[in-house]
Amino acid sequence: MIHITLPDGSLREYDQPLTVYEVAATISLGLANAAVAGRVDGVLVDCGFLIEGDARVSIVTPQEPDGLEILRRSCTLMLAMAVKQLHPNAQLRAGSSLGDGFFYEFAFQRSLTLAELPLIEARMRALAATNHSIRQETALQGTSTERLSLYRLGDFESFATGPHVPTTKVLQAFALDHIGGTSEQRIYGTCWSSQQELDTWRAPPQVMVVNIDERQSAYAHSVTQALRRRELRANSDLRNEKISHKIRQHSQKVPYLLVVGEKEKEGGFVSMRSGSGEDFGEKGIEAVCELLNPSKTGGA
Known part of the structure; x- marks a missing residue:
């Protein structure tokens, strides 16, 4: 028993x-x-x-943070399968969940452009609609602390860190939004548990959190989540791009930017600036919230 x-x-x-x-x-x-x-x-x-x-x-379930991360992790497998169907000669590198979404890195014979993402996304939607199972075939312990397993999605196989969703039918509220790099390219996307959550994420944010490099990804995402808990419309840009590029891109359309590097991560604060270039200096998260949404922090 x-x-x-x-x-x-x-x-x-x-x-x-x-x-x-x-x-x-x-x-x-x-x-x-x-x-x-x-x-x-x-x-x-x-x-x-x-x-x-x-x-x-x-x-x-997807209604808890671990479940949402599993959705995003599984989207990497579906993205890899879609790309291999459309570009059989593409070489797979690695994929992972990242902040509000996911990415997968490929080596292509020719560089892809942003205009090609809708075709890849359409293929992913077709795979989701077919409702493929995602099964763990074998497991092995790598040299890292992460446990890799061989997962099968339809006729596609890949080593990945689990767990993964049991079938692709739950992967519905996702979108591809960026491709970066040249010889080796990362395709980025976002994934949520419902279309409503995806639509909310797409709404123009008040604040964009940007990290200097990948070492601050987890901290930048935690800052974003803290701002959301205080009812600020916040997103984060965790792409592996130069910080100057990210600041220049978001300054044109986001009122406030929060920059995080190693100094900010270690100190538990952010460097705040406006989209127009005004420098607010280093600020703690509570100070940022008090400035942008005083009604939720007890301010006047």
Whole structure:
């Protein structure tokens, strides 16, 4: 007999091993359909993970941060498959979730342009509509702390860090928005749990957080999330582009920019400037919120 303890403390008994998805289905069909992963004794696993002994189990959906990150991580696989179908000679490098979205890096025989992204996005939508399964085939431990597994999406295979969503049908609210680089190019996109969330993200922001290089990506994203919790319309640009390019691009259409480098990350603050070039200097997150949205911070 296998004993499964759920997050509310309730206990369920099963007479044989079962997957995370099957546990979800015994709770409700709606939960099973919404599941993108599970936690087994605190460890994130795929929905197909087989539970063979007593465990504490919770079901992960896109409505929580880990679930949303899994959606974005799975979009990288679907992007790679779409690109290989359209450009068979493209060489795969690596993909990852990144802030509000994801990216995948490729080496192409010729550089792609921004105008080609709609075709790639359309192919991704076709793959999502076909509702391919995403299955973990084998797992191996790399030299890093991340565990790589071989995942199969349709007839496409790639080594990636899991877990991933069980099927592509949950990958609906996504968009490709940028391509950077020359000989090796990164295609960037965003992904959300609903079209409404995607539309909200597309609305013009009050504040754009930009990082100097990839070392500050996690901190820049955490700043963005802190601003959103205080009801500011904030986005972040975490692309691997020169900071001067990002500032120049966003200054034309965003009222305020928050720049983060190593100094800002270590100190827990940002360097603030307006789109018109006014320099507000170094500021803590609370000070930024008080300046831009005083009604939510107790200011006048």
